[in-house]
Ligand code: ADP
């Protein structure tokens with residue numbers, strides 16, 4: 001695919017400049033195919049997968065159409081889950097930096113509705129959220145979509161899987177007939193065709209087949225030959241010692257077992273599955289992304305749509321049946337020009353899966369023996385570089401990342417370079433600090449103030 005720079009597009013200078021500052025020079029394939037149509041105001045039905053850069057593909061046009069002086073909601077993005085909504089809103093806010101004062105609000109279920117009503121009262125140019133909650137807010141007369149002229153359905157197939165068909169159509173019926181509707185979906189089941197028929201006007205279709213190139217990924221397959229899977233996993237981890245790993249299992253129960261097994265061996269590992277409440281889920285993801293945990297164990301469903309990339313290794317504890325799922329899983333490693341590592345365990349009876357995977361990528365895959373790997377030693381695994389502190393205050397307390405950084409550093413504080421990722425949620429904030437400095441950082445926070453107040457702080 002030939003490279004297409006953003007400068008090929010008729011974008012205002014301020015937008016170009018902001019894209020450059022975000023490090024966006026070349027469009028991703030989905031952006032190169034969608035943006036010219038989206039900027040012309042056409043409806044679009046786009047087939048694209050996670051990690052393809054969809055958010056910018058629909059947000060650039062949407063942002064250019066906003067009139068900042070009108071505080072009415074002018075753009076609506078429907079997403080399947082709260083996490084995806086949060087990710088999309090974050091990306092839209094970054095892309096919106098070329099203009100002043102664009103307000104982006106997320107409205108999702110599983111969270112108190114009161115504060116959401118409050119935030120809408122001040123106006124919101126862009127609303128991002130899940131269909132159910134948005135429908136509630138329309139019913140309560142708290143959200144007016146009568147001037148909402150851009151509508152986006154992100155991961156539409158997933159929204160249909162979750163049973164949102166009626167809600168989606170219900171919500172969109174409150175927007176003007178004359179609007180732009182952009183529909184993004186990884187697959188094209190009948191429900192999607194129906195949605196498009198009901199909601200779109202002469203849409204342009206674009207498809208981006210290729211996901212990630214796997215050429216940068218070192219793929220290794222280990223025959224179990226009677227070794228217990230748990231032992232094989234320990235052996236692989238002990239040998240490669242990856243700093244960040246996602247382990248894929250086919251079931252939730254398996255994820256929980258693997259997490260227990262690894263923690264018992266001293267690994268900093270946590271499972272991500274549907275039964276976690278939202279707060280625990282956020283916590284698991286934060287601790288992995290900020291390098292306080294080195295292993296995340298997940299099912300495909302739990303990991304879908306999450307922006308976890310740049311992993312050193314992906315391990316298939318269970319091989320997926322579908323080679324496309326396999327390629328999608330391993331595509332989370334080997335990004336940004338770095339070599340990735342994909343390690344898979346399989347039983348004799350699963351050789352047919354290996355063949356399908358090999359055929360799908362037109363590659364011959366080497367099968368290796370576990371016995372070539374270093375024996376597991378009794379030493380404990382290397383600890384992750386960072387440790388997380390949880391602060392019992394967040395955005396609703398007007399805490400911003402800079403406030404936390406300020407409270408930790410300064411006179412007799414810890415060095416700014418020892419502070420890692422800071423994540424601020426509505427009611428809680430997490431900050432990663434170098435592991436050896438966790439107690440000092442904790443002391444600093446509990447004895448000091450953030451935004452003039454004292455907050456409870458825990459070391460996780
Ligand atoms: P999707 O919604 O398709 O899963 P996202 O929109 O979340 O993908 O983008 C995935 C990642 O790629 C994000 O971290 C985003 O900031 C980054 N990204 C998107 N477009 C570009 C680009 N043109 N150049 C560099 N990075 C990009």
Ligand code: MG
Nearest residue numbers: 054055088154
């Ligand atoms: Mg997305």
